[in-house]
Amino acid sequence: MALKKVEDRPTPPAVYNIRVYTAAIVAAFAAIAIGYDSAFFGTSIALVSFKNEFGANTVSDNSANLVSTYQLGALAGSLAALPCGFYLGRRWGLLISALVFVLGAGIMLAADSGSGFAPIYAGRVIAGFGVGAASNLTPLYISEISPPAIRGRLVGMFEMGWQIGGLVGFFINYGVSENLPVSHKQWLIPFAVQLIPGGLFAIGVPFACIESPRWLIARGRRDEAIKNLKYLRKLEHNDPYLIQELNDIDLQVENDRTAVGSGFWAPVRHLFSRGFLLRRMAITSSLFIFQNGTGINAINYYSPTIFKSIGITGGNTSLLTTGLFGVVKTVASLIWAFLLIDQLGRTKLLMIGSAGCAVSMYIIGAYIALAKPQNKTTPALDSAGVAGVFFLYLWTAFYAVTWNGTPWVVNSESFPGAVRQVTQCFAASSNWLWNFVIARATPTMFANMGGGGYGVYIFFAAFTTLSIPFIFFLLPETKNVPLEEMDRLFLDPRPWSANGRVLAELQRERADRADPARAGKEELLFDPQGQAQQKTKGREDFVEQV
Template sequence: MVGLKRVEDRPTPSSVYNIRVYGAAITASFAAIMIGYDSAFFGTTINLQSFRAEFGADEVRSRSADLAGAFFGSLAGLPVGYYFGRRWGLLGAALIFTLGAGIMLAANSSRGLDAIYAGRVIAGFGIGAASNLTPLYIGEIAPPAIRGQLVGMYEIGWQIGGLVGFFLPYGVDTTIEPSRKQWLIPFAVQIIPSGLFAIGIPFFVRESPRWLISRSRRDEAIKNLSFLRKLPADDPYMIQEINDIDLQVENDRTAVGSGFWAPFRQVFGKSFLFRRLLIVTSLFMWQNATGINAVNYYAPTIFRSIGITGGNTSLLTTGLFGVVKTVASLIWAFLLIDHLGRVRILLIGSAGGAISMYIIGAYIAIGKPQNKTTPSLDSGGTAAVFFFYSVSWNGTPWVVNSEAFPGAVRQVTQCLAATSNWLWNFAIARATPTMFEQMGGGGYGVYLFFASMMILSIPFIIFLLPETKNIPLEEMDRLWLDSHPWTANGRVLAELQRERAERPTHGKDDLLFPPKNKGQQEFVEQAQGGTKKNEDMA
């Protein structure tokens, strides 16, 4: 499969990087296609003349309803994933979204917008649950060396859905006369990705082996992991991975406890975990501070601020912006995230994005493109369109949050990551129209604000966020307990490689007696009260 040089903590058979694990990740990422389409098509569709003629458009209220549903859906994904598993949770999210999308189709001029509002809340609930469970599931089935790439499928799916959502309203606007049919088609298309998602799950998505072992379904877990790794159960790589999962589950039961609420007590009761939670969930605040979701939700408004006027021109430009995002996301997932790593790519995105936003703000303040009376773009406006997108911040927070915690607490932390995403999405959806009205002519101050926020994110990343690439999920505590985040990755990976070499695995009998390792023992000590050394490190 696609990828550059892969680094693992132990010798890895090439068969581990196979079509089965990619297929499971791609199928799970159909959740992101429905999410991306939903986030893109609505703002452009309600700007169609046919929609405005039938209803008018209350953009903020409608988007807020969707995001409120997503927020609560991301919370609901936690108990569903805990009790029923990732696979059934994803299927439920797909069906709920499909139901919501179907309800929206009942709206017309006589019934009003109530069906759209209700449908968007229900669809949003499905979106929220899927946004919780998809990165969690992919992170749990992925080999460490391609974990960023596989979780990156979620981001690619989001951008593919967004690309269709941006272009379809332009297509119906140019090919279909204004009518109910014109605006109804983009609403109906929502059912396609959610339907394909629901159909694909039974065929391509195997339940997470980590979840199965945590539920004492060990034989099924070994069978699923053997299928995903394309290796026999007695292969040394398989034995080592099952050993690590067994040990993590054992440590969870010792240190975290059992039951639904035990991980909550652990995360909020232990300072070293709570600190980590604050760091990784804050990435979604910085993500929204790049301005990318403001563009997603209010693309026609924002493109008008740089001089793009006329309905068709605005819709076409929005579609072209979707092309830029999709191509950039493919490069990010297949060439950058597992090669450059999470930290480096965020730093590059912050620095480059800040420069771009400062340029756009200066262009609007000086050139005043918002006062143009012709629909054509000058060279400055054309450049501004392509300056908007900071690809590194769109998907990387999802990757980091899917892998930053080991064991049972990961279900809780991934849930809180998803809710953080939707909370900040809600905030930006509410604030963006007011910001454009009050922050300078043409809203140039909005771009200066986003640029300044990206500058502020740089020290946050450097001093608080360790590089997580190539580190097994079961060893994340060792990484985060290192007192020097900037250099922790290389040091921890070298330690793991040395330990693996000193402790070879010979046969399947080793499955019965999994060896303890330094990182997991440190986690148990921390969870049970900690040592002075670890308290200092935390």
């Protein structure tokens, strides 16, 4: 029952096949690289071997810059992915982003006491550029190849990759600190491991990821689009489901072309000249403000500081605790991807997560303000300290099953095809911008917001609380709604209940098409060869003759 698929039309079981899952998983290898960086880098620069190589004071003075250059590169990459994906396609865009990341990761390995931080800075900007581009293209690509009933689950592979990479990153540093002597090799190995997910991503894309049928149809490459859609759905060209999906895509593409025009700048102009689309983009992109406002990247990049503020001392103890944090995130994210995102939906998850995260952060902040664990002289945690750690892990569980991946899913599916890549570009840019802000500001926040940084936790809790009314009143539930019907969903004046009305309307319209006597509308169908036919029933939509 938990894995029941809610469909907007009768769907052949063959549609849910290994091909579409494989393409989504390979595309999500980009996220493994992103997640690995978020976990390994902050703990790597905290290793004694790294501080010995570059100087403890130098590392401390440059830590915020070392962390945040990656986000700046990713911000630039997410913007550059727009022309790349438009002109070259999703598949080539993913491959190029993978190669750029591998180049940047390799450059970092040239760093030592002689060269200083220069190779790390350069490599992190370049690697960040690659993953920033991929963070734009991967959710876009997966959403375009996914059947509606499992779209959330497949886009969720991006988030799962993020968490798997993070889990590996947390434990790599614990492993080298436990098993290798303090040396150049000890800190260099975690840097080198980046090449593994990056290399697998670059190798896998040409073999497992075929071009998006939606992008091909938009470029007039119908034969390739039909071939790719048949492959992804494991259906023959005359299957009613495939015919209907081609019809829906073609209608959307033609309507987009009529309304928006052609050329690279046409969707940009259209987006910024349509208030309802700008409002929608403002709502969905703002999810990344609230996501980063939960405090996740403060914990990811500065986990030793976070655990020290709760009272956990000792290098290896802190690393192990950080690794357990990664375990909780990964397990919870598996539950999110396979049991929750396509069952409970997007908005319920976000509001539940906000409530749980806010309460946990309020309690941690109060504990630090009252108990002052940063001043304790013994490594053992007292009962209050154990409770503080428990609520941090509880916060982690709430975050991972809700806010961790849901904003990516919502942004990847909320816009018509004509502007989807533009809006996805702004969504990814929003993520990296606020990721950069938090990564750059966290050390300063801990130094200035109360003893032990208790004010930081209160700040994150208050920010998360604000997200609940924002979501309830402004964001409609997108679960199970086809990509081609998102305009109808977001134009509904009551977002909190729009999903049920739109799905009911779609079911009635499907029934009308199946029984033409029921409705005086115009029906559009594809013949078995993919050519357009139009039956006069009063509708103004049209499909270009092939």
